[in-house]
Amino acid sequence: MNWQSWSQFLEMGGYGLYVWGSYAVTLVVLVAEMAELVMRRRGLFERLAKFYAARRRNDETEA
Amino acid sequence: MTKSRRFSWFVFSSPQTFYPLAGTLQPWFAVLAALLCAAGLYISFFVAPTDAQQGESYRIIFIHVPAAWMSMFLYLVMGFWSGVGLVLNTRLSSMVATALAPTGALFTFIALWTGALWGKPTWGTWWVWDARLTSELILLFLYIGFMALQAAIDDPRRADKAGAVLALVGVINIPIIYFSVQWWSTLHQGASVSMKSAPTMAATMLVGMLVMALGFWMYSIAAVLARVRCVILERERHTEWVMEEVGLHA
Amino acid sequence: MIRALGWVLRRDLLLAFRRRGDVVNALVFFVIVVSLFPLGVGPEASQLRNMAPGVLWVAALLACMLSLARLFAPDHQDGTLEQMLLAGEPLVVLVMGKVISHWLVSGLPLVLMAPLLGLQFDLPGDALAVLCASLLIGTPILSLVGAVGAALTLGVRGSGVLVALLVLPLYVPVLIFGAGSVGATAAGTGAEAHLLLLGGFLALALVLAPWASAAALRIAME
Numbered sequence: 001m002n003w004q005s006w007s008q009f010l011e012m013g014g015y016g017l018y019v020w021g022s023y024a025v026t027l028v029v030l031v032a033e034m035a036e037l038v039m040r041r042r043g044l045f046e047r048l049a050k051f052y053a054a055r056r057r058n059d060e061t062e063a
Numbered sequence: 064m065t066k067s068r069r070f071s072w073f074v075f076s077s078p079q080t081f082y083p084l085a086g087t088l089q090p091w092f093a094v095l096a097a098l099l100c101a102a103g104l105y106i107s108f109f110v111a112p113t114d115a116q117q118g119e120s121y122r123i124i125f126i127h128v129p130a131a132w133m134s135m136f137l138y139l140v141m142g143f144w145s146g147v148g149l150v151l152n153t154r155l156s157s158m159v160a161t162a163l164a165p166t167g168a169l170f171t172f173i174a175l176w177t178g179a180l181w182g183k184p185t186w187g188t189w190w191v192w193d194a195r196l197t198s199e200l201i202l203l204f205l206y207i208g209f210m211a212l213q214a215a216i217d218d219p220r221r222a223d224k225a226g227a228v229l230a231l232v233g234v235i236n237i238p239i240i241y242f243s244v245q246w247w248s249t250l251h252q253g254a255s256v257s258m259k260s261a262p263t264m265a266a267t268m269l270v271g272m273l274v275m276a277l278g279f280w281m282y283s284i285a286a287v288l289a290r291v292r293c294v295i296l297e298r299e300r301h302t303e304w305v306m307e308e309v310g311l312h313a
Numbered sequence: 314m315i316r317a318l319g320w321v322l323r324r325d326l327l328l329a330f331r332r333r334g335d336v337v338n339a340l341v342f343f344v345i346v347v348s349l350f351p352l353g354v355g356p357e358a359s360q361l362r363n364m365a366p367g368v369l370w371v372a373a374l375l376a377c378m379l380s381l382a383r384l385f386a387p388d389h390q391d392g393t394l395e396q397m398l399l400a401g402e403p404l405v406v407l408v409m410g411k412v413i414s415h416w417l418v419s420g421l422p423l424v425l426m427a428p429l430l431g432l433q434f435d436l437p438g439d440a441l442a443v444l445c446a447s448l449l450i451g452t453p454i455l456s457l458v459g460a461v462g463a464a465l466t467l468g469v470r471g472s473g474v475l476v477a478l479l480v481l482p483l484y485v486p487v488l489i490f491g492a493g494s495v496g497a498t499a500a501g502t503g504a505e506a507h508l509l510l511l512g513g514f515l516a517l518a519l520v521l522a523p524w525a526s527a528a529a530l531r532i533a534m535e
Contacts, residue, residue, distance in 0.1 A: 003109075013113070015120035018184050022123045022177040026130070029169055030282065037289045044296055048309045051300065204482040211478055215469045224532040225465045229479060232461060232525055236483050239514070243486035247493065 078155050078295040079304050085288040092285035099278030103129075106271035120184040124268070127177040129276035130170045131195065133283060134202055135237075137167035141209070142234035145227035157223035158298060160230065161213060162291035166283050168206035174199050194245040201240055205233045219298055317402040321410030328387075329418045335383055340422045343376040347430045358435045365434035366444065366495035373423045373448060374484050377455040380419035381463045381476055384411060385530065389467050398534055404527040412453075412460050412523065420452030436499070443498040443508070447491040450511040454487050457515075457522035464529035487514060 003009040012019045075081045107125035114121040141163040148157030175196065182191040190196070209226055216222035299305050329336055350368045351361055388394040397407050427448055431441045462480035466472040494507035 012119035015184050018120050018180045019122050022126055022180045025176050026126050026173050040293050045312050201482045208479040215475055228529050239486050243489045247489045
């Protein structure tokens with residue numbers, strides 16, 4: 001085991017800012033990508049549902 | 064006697080058949096990614112020993128190097144599928160290439176960010192104009208150019224093919240660019256200020272980097288599968304099967 | 314085929330000659346940009362001498378890139394490009410003709426102007442000679458690679474900036490060895506290797522770029 005205590009772990013021998021800055025930003029970026037994909041899929045379904053409904057209404061009024 | 068049809072992977076080369084396959088595979092890759100990254104993180108923090116010269120700051124390498132590998136790898140994969148789409152005139156390959164770009168660009172950004180944060184404690188500056196970081200920066204520009212070109216062209220098939228030409232030109236240029244930048248950096252700064260002067264690799268460090276790289280790879284596959292599903296729905300919205308799919312979920 | 318090349322070349326040169334303003338503008342841009350740098354960093358001679366290869370090369374690169382808008386877009390707008398695609402001649406030959414004329418009009422003047430500007434930066438004589446040589450070999454590469462970018466963005470909205478985004482990363486090796494050759498001469502080490510490498514890049518570009526541009530033009534005009 002490398003670390004004797006939590007505070008030692010967080011400090012990273014004085015380099016805490018850099019190490020955690022790297023890991024944290026990486027995590028944020030990847031989580032943001034995942035979230036964006038989820039939102040994109042949901043938004044897409046909503047938009048497509050509206051698109052199809054509008055098209056159906058259009059076909060009905062024309063028929 | 065009827066001849067039984069041999070199974071061919073080509074059955075998945077249409078968006079309609081690939082969509083459900085991607086949907087089934089994606090969670091598995093996500094789980095693999097989570098497990099591998101967890102293992103990699105464990106190795107990077109609890110197994111790999113402290114470095115004599117760089118102290119704990121070297122642990123950034125467990126993200127920086129795998130991210131850089133992925134950024135390069137994803138560009139090559141993107142170029143490959145783009146090329147297939149251009150030559151064979153298939154829609155799905157181009158859709159996969161389009162789906163690859165944002166993930167590749169994000170890994171390039173991660174490589175640059177972690178590179179800067181590693182450079183500061185090691186060499187005192189927030190940015191080091193060494194061969195690898197500078198090449199990563201240019202790679203980011205190549206990714207952004209690909210995405211910008213595809214975004215600017217309205218017709219999807221033209222966007223696919225134009226993007227393919229650009230990606231292939233990029234693939235040819237990447238070795239040239241890397242060689243040029245490497246020459247430029249050794250001339251101006253000398254080999255001492257190079258990201259390659261990482262601590263001599265203890266076996267655990269190498270294993271940690273490989274595990275993280277595999278984890279990133281699985282993550283990329285999962286993300287790209289999810290994104291290509293969205294791209295397929297958008298591009299194929301005029302077909303019956305997408306209408307039913309949306310109807311199912313609406 | 315040679316006749317077709319000659320025809321395209323003559324036509325483009327004639328058109329450029331009739332609109333001399335366009336051509337001169339790029340040259341003036343080159344001069345102005347180069348003059349901006351001393352204004353930005355101060356007139357100290359040794360600093361300027363160090364900066365000169367990079368500054369001159371980047372300015373040449375930008376000037377070349379700006380003039381790419383003239384390469385395919387006007388012909389696309391008036392329908393000539395479509396005729397070129399339908400013509401019996403290989404598109405690669407026609408593209409080559411256009412690129413050569415583009416270089417003669419936009420690249421060669423930069424090569425001729427550069428020594429004067431180099432003097433402003435107090436570059437010694439041998440460095441000026443190498444600067445000219447490097448630009449002479451390098452600017453055709455810029456035209457060739459730029460043609461691919463111009464073809465890809467034909468008729469696309471915002472194409473001016475988009476071309477820059479696509480083409481500048483590809484210009485980096487040319488910039489590195491072009492400016493590097495002058496720097497090496499000023500530092501005393503030889504510029505041979507750089508110029509030979511640039512020559513290699515030119516050969517590669519001559520083979521690949523017209524073909525890629527032609528493919529991109531067909532994609533754009535489908």
